[in-house]
Amino acid sequence: MYYGLMEKLDEMPKAAWIALVVLGFIVFWPVGLALLIYLKWSGRMSCWKHGRYGRWYTPDGREAREEFRAWRRRHRWGRESSGNVAFDEYREETLRKLDEEQREFRDYLDKLRSAKDRAEFDQFMAERRNRPPAAEPPPASPAA
Numbered sequence: 001m002y003y004g005l006m007e008k009l010d011e012m013p014k015a016a017w018i019a020l021v022v023l024g025f026i027v028f029w030p031v032g033l034a035l036l037i038y039l040k041w042s043g044r045m046s047c048w049k050h051g052r053y054g055r056w057y058t059p060d061g062r063e064a065r066e067e068f069r070a071w072r073r074r075h076r077w078g079r080e081s082s083g084n085v086a087f088d089e090y091r092e093e094t095l096r097k098l099d100e101e102q103r104e105f106r107d108y109l110d111k112l113r114s115a116k117d118r119a120e121f122d123q124f125m126a127e128r129r130n131r132p133p134a135a136e137p138p139p140a141s142p143a144a
Helices: 002-011 014-027 029-042 064-079 085-130
Strands: none
Touching: 014 029, 064 085
16 A cells, blocks of 8 residues: 555656645645655755756766657667667667767866956956056044
8 A cells, every 4th residue: 555655656747746845835834844855865856956057967066858869869779679770789889979979068068158258357367457446535634
């Protein structure tokens, strides 16, 4: 019985879990809090971690979307063979090269953004150093 219940809970989509948490907070806030803690502790909402530039990253720094696409390709192509081993190998090698090129291009764009940010910061600092000093206010006269 317990196993069947847990299996059904695992099949629930995230939207349903979110609705349950919100409903729990509305009905009786400790129930909502307990559900929220359970979801965080169980790891059901673990993919909601954001990395740099708003992309999703795995704990080891790889982009989660790329990992998912590669996993999906491996599993989809692994089950559905074309029947020609040479073609399947060619397809896998081509897809691997495309993934690598995409990763290299993303790294290149990151370097460009970093260089642009560095140039803008250096320009700001140069303008700040060359700015004439602000006139100092006259000293306050002592109250008599």
